Amino acid sequence: MRAEPKVSLRHIAVLTGLALLSACGSQPQQSPPAPAVTVMTVTPQAVTDAIELPGRVQAVRTAEVRARVDGIVERRLYEEGTDVSANQPLFRIDPRQNQASYNSAAAALARAQAGAANARAVVGRYAPLVKQQAISNQEYDAAVAQARQAEADVASARAALDRARLDLNYTLVTAPIAGRAGRAQVTEGALVSAGSATLMTTVEQLDPVYVNFSQSSSELLQVRRKMASGEIRASNLDRVGVTLILEDGTVYGPGGHLDFLDMSVDESTGTVSLRAEFPNKQRLLLPGQFVRARVEVGLNPAGILVPQRAVQVGPQSASVMIVGTNNVAVARPVKVGNMQGGSWVITEGLKPGDKVITDGLQKVRPGQPVSISPPAKPGAAAGQPSAAKSTSAR
Numbered sequence: 001m002r003a004e005p006k007v008s009l010r011h012i013a014v015l016t017g018l019a020l021l022s023a024c025g026s027q028p029q030q031s032p033p034a035p036a037v038t039v040m041t042v043t044p045q046a047v048t049d050a051i052e053l054p055g056r057v058q059a060v061r062t063a064e065v066r067a068r069v070d071g072i073v074e075r076r077l078y079e080e081g082t083d084v085s086a087n088q089p090l091f092r093i094d095p096r097q098n099q100a101s102y103n104s105a106a107a108a109l110a111r112a113q114a115g116a117a118n119a120r121a122v123v124g125r126y127a128p129l130v131k132q133q134a135i136s137n138q139e140y141d142a143a144v145a146q147a148r149q150a151e152a153d154v155a156s157a158r159a160a161l162d163r164a165r166l167d168l169n170y171t172l173v174t175a176p177i178a179g180r181a182g183r184a185q186v187t188e189g190a191l192v193s194a195g196s197a198t199l200m201t202t203v204e205q206l207d208p209v210y211v212n213f214s215q216s217s218s219e220l221l222q223v224r225r226k227m228a229s230g231e232i233r234a235s236n237l238d239r240v241g242v243t244l245i246l247e248d249g250t251v252y253g254p255g256g257h258l259d260f261l262d263m264s265v266d267e268s269t270g271t272v273s274l275r276a277e278f279p280n281k282q283r284l285l286l287p288g289q290f291v292r293a294r295v296e297v298g299l300n301p302a303g304i305l306v307p308q309r310a311v312q313v314g315p316q317s318a319s320v321m322i323v324g325t326n327n328v329a330v331a332r333p334v335k336v337g338n339m340q341g342g343s344w345v346i347t348e349g350l351k352p353g354d355k356v357i358t359d360g361l362q363k364v365r366p367g368q369p370v371s372i373s374p375p376a377k378p379g380a381a382a383g384q385p386s387a388a389k390s391t392s393a394r
Contacts, residue, residue, distance in 0.1 A: 034371040037360035039323055040307070042350050047303025049345075050294045050338045051223070052245070053274075055213030057289040059204035060277075063177045065090060066199055067192035068170040069098060073200075076184050078175075084203060086178045091200055093192065095171035098164070105164040109157035116150035123147045179205035180283075204287055207280045211244065211256070213293050214271035223297055242276040244285075245292040254279045258295065294338060304350050305343040310358040311336060318344075321364055323355040323372060331366045 071093035078090045122143045130140040175181065182202040192198040244252035256278035265272055276293060278285065285291070312319050317333055324330040334349030350356070355372075357364060364370055 034327070034369045035360055035363035036371045036373040037323070037329075037357045037364060038375050039355040039372055040310070040358050042304055042306075042352055042354040042356060044302040044304060044352055047300045047305060047345055048340065049297045049300045049303070050243075050340075051215065051219065051297060052292055052294045052338045053213040053215055055211045055276075055291055055293045057285045057287055057291060058210040058212055059179070059206055059287045060208055060210055061177055061179065061205040062287075063175070063179070063203045064199055065173060065175065065201045065203060066197040067093070067173070067194055069093060069167050069192075069194050071095075071097065071171060071192060073186050073188055073190045073192060075188060078181050080181065080183050080201075082181060084175045084178065084181045086175060088175045089172055090175055090181065091173040091184075091186070093171040093173065095168060098168040098171050102161070102164040102168045105157070105161040109154065109161050112150065112153040112157040116147070116154045119143070119147035119150040173200060175203050177203055177205060179203045206283055206285070206287075208277050209280045209285045209287070210259075211242070211276045211278060211285075211291060211293055212273065213276075214266070214269070214273050215295075216271050217265045218270075220272055241296040242278075243294040243296065244278060245294060246284075247290055252278070252284065252291070254281075304346040305340065306334075306346050306350070306356055307358050308339070308342050308344055310356050310361070311344045311346075312361075320346075320350070321357040321361055321366070322350075323357060323370060327369055327372065329357065329364045329366055329368050329370050 074092045074094050076091055078084055078088065084090070123140075126135060126140045126143045129135045130137060180203065182204065184201050185199050186192060192200065240258040242256045242258060244256065246252055256276045258274060259277045260273075260275035262273040274295075276295075306320060310320055311334070312321075313336065318336045319331050319333045321329050322332050332349055332354075335347045337345035337347045339345075357370070359375075360370075
């Protein structure tokens with residue numbers, strides 16, 4: 001008689017589990033719900049058309065104070081890094097040698113003047129004698145020539161005295177312009193030379209200041225075409241406004257304007273040089289400082305603004321996510337202009353009526369269906385429980 005196989009409890013549990021798994025696999029899987037997003041509909045509006053360019057701050061006037069006489073520096077008469085007025089003394093050079101030269105020139109002038117006076121007196125005495133033929137005409141002519149030579153000697157001596165006076169005045173080195181005086185390049189006891197034009201310090205006028213930048217000739221040509229076609233409306237071409245963005249990203253308060261546009265293109269870079277002028281009463285702008293200049297070209301009546309959070313900006317390109325047909329998310333490459341407030345100016349890639357996803361981008365992939373939800377009310381507090389949840393809690 002054949003023995004029946006024994007079925008253990010373990011076998012029964014394994015068989016039961018397999019049956020349950022097969023039953024679950026036979027049921028259809030449910031697809032996840034479409035992610036909820038918030039969109040904005042693109043609507044044209046008046047937008048300031050601006051070009052942002054890097055630039056450098058430059059002093060309006062810079063004067064290099066150099067030695068104009070030879071000598072030893074006795075004293076520095078100003079405080080480094082402070083504002084000085086025009087003709088304010090900055091250095092004193094030992095004046096004793098120049099004073100001696102001035103005294104010698106003054107004595108030479110006095111001697112020449114005495115000789116000229118004597119020569120004029122001789123001519124005066126010879127004038128009636130030559131009429132009486134008491135002396136020859138040759139003697140009279142010689143006296144007149146000597147008097148004229150004496151007058152020339154006086155003029156030469158006076159010029160030498162003026163030169164000596166200038167050299168003596170140059171021993172007191174003054175500021176040629178009003179501005180901020182820099183660090184002294186020489187100290188007391190240093191020998192300065194007029195022949196080598198020893199640099200002693202620099203004075204820079206810092207209010208107002210210039211900002212130099214350049215724009216490619218192709219972009220400038222494009223701007224001119226937009227103006228000619230009416231796409232950009234320029235309000236005042238004689239005074240184009242410019243805004244400065246400092247190194248830390250803040251906007252410099254006082255606005256400036258373009259005051260120079262080069263009429264030639266740099267052959268090596270293909271750019272056109274521009275310059276703007278800005279007030280600088282607080283001395284926030286310093287020569288050599290890096291800034292970004294936003295040139296307000298004109299007003300674009302059909303501009304497009306998109307919130308910054310909705311634009312994905314990469315090293316080479318930018319894109320937004322829009323809601324297309326059947327509420328499917330579509331990636332759209334765009335070309336961005338400058339920032340205005342918290343929004344990008346979109347120059348290419350979007351048209352009126354496009355629905356740009358502004359919130360919920362982190363949950364969306366291109367080609368994925370989405371659910372459009374209304375924008376949150378500005379007054380709604382974040383994290384506040386809803387009425388339904390409050391009711392159910394009670």
